Amino acid sequence: MPQEVYGHKLVYLDNGATSQKPSAVIEALKNYYEAYNANVHRGIHFLSAKATDEYELARRKVATFINAKESGEIVFTRNATEAINLVANSWGLSNLESGDEIILTVAEHHSAIVPWQLVAQKTGAQLKFVSLTKDEVPDTGALLDMLSRKTKLVVVHHVSNVLASTLPIHDIVHSAHAVGAKVLVDACQSVPHMAVDVQSLGADFLVASSHKMCGPTGVGFLYGKEELLYSMPPFLGGGEMISDVYLDHSTYANPPSRFEAGTPAIGEAIGLGAAIDYLSGIGMQKIHNYEAELADYLYERLSSVPKIRIYGPVPSQNVGRAPLCSFNVENIHPTDIATFLDQQHGVAIRSGHHCAQPLHRHLGMNASARASLYFYNTKDEVDHFVQALNDTISFFTSFM
Structure with a gap:
């Protein structure tokens, strides 16, 4: 049944922060805890074997979903943030x-910046940032020009959670590899919305979070090329990541176990597997095509709102946008807009810096409002949102 908030039908437009969960995912979690709750990889009894089989099946589903060569290239983490910290x-x-130099863009999520700041402080490596073009898209040309033999790593998002722009990852990877650099891709805003093929992209590392792709919170994953994962030391020490432990030293398991110390988020990983089944059943290309249409409609309808400023590229035949818009309205704080939309119209959007303070400062603002859509949203909901936004603006301007 449709949910109501403050006496209004809920219109949920905060999918960039987290997605809603289908019943298949909830049932998968429920079934694990009711039918075969046990720890993985440690017991020989039936429940442990069943839990282990389902947990490793979820890993294989992730690998297939992003076209990794094998499931051993998938490491389960608490979220994409932990995955980046693991690599760092x-x-x-x-x-x-x-x-050494690490190249990023000013549009990166805090989770893709802070871990490398910490690494730079410890190693003496230098962070270099690429700015935006006049179209408010990270300047790929400048990034490629910045590459040199000093570059050891490029850290870039696939799709921006503020600008709604998409970066040409394949081209970036090709040029980075030409100077001997590795590439880490933040795919949190792409994996849920389009078909992502890690072998085609060529990225060395890629991270994503379950909760943005219809799966549970508390689990995400790192994709790493097999040879890189085998070359890397453990991130955390303890159970599950060991081969043998002696009083004076220990030996470590092969990846991915080497990076999964302790009891993992078993039910959540299984739930992620169910989410992948759900998304695959719909078809990622079908989802992407529908969302591309929805993205254009959202931008078009929002553009009709007076005194609005939408950030990111203008959609065209050559430049599409992800299904989100970050915006500001002249003389009205985005938090006031979000609060009024929620309490007076039942429309859930986000306000704030969206974990992208450097980008907001670059654009000359402290905060913005953001409406972000997923495949279960509709044009009617966009219309309701825009009508509610116009009503919100009228309310606040009546006091000016």
């Missing part, structure tokens, strides 16, 4: 030194 603290601290 394992690969980064082992391979970076003073004079």
